[in-house]
Amino acid sequence: MEKLGQVFAGLASHAIAAIDVEVRGEIAQFDVSALKLAALKGIFSAISSEHVSYVNAPLLAEQRGVAVRLVTETASDEYRNLLTIRGTLVDGSQISVAGTLTGQRQAQKIVSINEFDVEVPMAQHLIVMVYTDRPGIVAVYGREFGAANVNIAGMQIARQQRGGNALSILTVDSRVDDAVLAKVATEIDASVMKAIDVLEL
Template sequence: PSTDLPFFKLDNVVVTPHLGASTDEAQEKAGVSVAKSVRLALAGELVPDAVNVAGGVIAPDVRPGIPLIEKLGRIFTALTHASLTQFDVEVAGEISSLDVKVLELAALKGIFADVVTEQVSYVNAPVIAEQRGINVRLITTPDTESYRNLLTLRGALSDGTQISVAGTLTGPKQVQKLVGINGFELEIPISEHLVVVSYADRPGVIGTIGHILGMNNINIAGMQVARQDEGGQVLALLTIDSSVPQQVLDAIKAGIGAEMVREVDLED
């Protein structure tokens, strides 16, 4: 194209080379491609062909895992209570043989999305991790017992606590499901509002949780309870129709003597 176009003089215009697009049709397609990439970048989404993104070419089977693992990252952060020192992104199953570096980037984007003031992107998420002294590892294995593919985030906090969350995609519609928290196995679709409760196993607790939420006009959409031993520790995961105020979470914790009550708000 001509180099004396008036657009070139505008401060708010960034021009790109034509990259060998010599015909009008090729230049139009190149322009559309650049515009789509700019739109993705401005929305904070992944730009696969960006030169400063380490994700590489994204295989079709890997792409559905990107939004899932980003949500897992946000859930992971909601469960933490101290600074993160070690962070492992585990990819198990059929997609482990593919290039899954982008899933590491998406997980990092997720864990920082709700804790830093700046916009987190696939470009700066690894930089933020490095600045915070977090050691990040990407681990792949073809072995998974129950699912075609399984994504797991594991982390060590500065006080020695270990945190883990796991998720997968199921069925023809690739439904995003949370299938594990801190070693407790469950399976529930991920929703915008989640409440995670950890308490000692005994009768009447579930009824108390439901009563407190009901008294505050908060509807439970779904619930799963997991335990490892009878009379031991229990983890309850609730999907809720709306956000839960902190005073209600405090009431649940006091009412059942819970070890932990956390809300996860994934609403954009």
């Protein structure tokens, strides 16, 4: 949940006004308050210069005027357990990220970003792009990242409708320079271009 919190923070383009931590599935029958603390620790570790712990994370939210709710539901349609962080930013926009554990090794996967369905292993370096769905976009950003010596380890594309917005999420081997991201964003006319680094806290 700490890593999911870092991804959530990385998606935010403005200050956070409210956070909902949603826990769905079998795990919701137990005390899951620690998952809310883990989410807050991940979020504020990514946006605060202070050392963040399970103890002071709720205080940091309170100091910043961030409303925090824990929502639990034992029913989960697609996954045995699903953890989602939803937020409202100060400009009124909303962001969300959801994750689960899969397989015998209980590998962490991201399964939704801003209501786009994906299935991507949690990784140290992620790039999230949103742009108008049209032919040739993958070739464009693949060329630009390749020219910048950025190795793409994994990729998934999602869209909500043909010709509407599409989302690409990439896992890459190293942190990507801001200038490279800006160039790619211009080339594909991206409405969202985020590089997210996920740390072991």
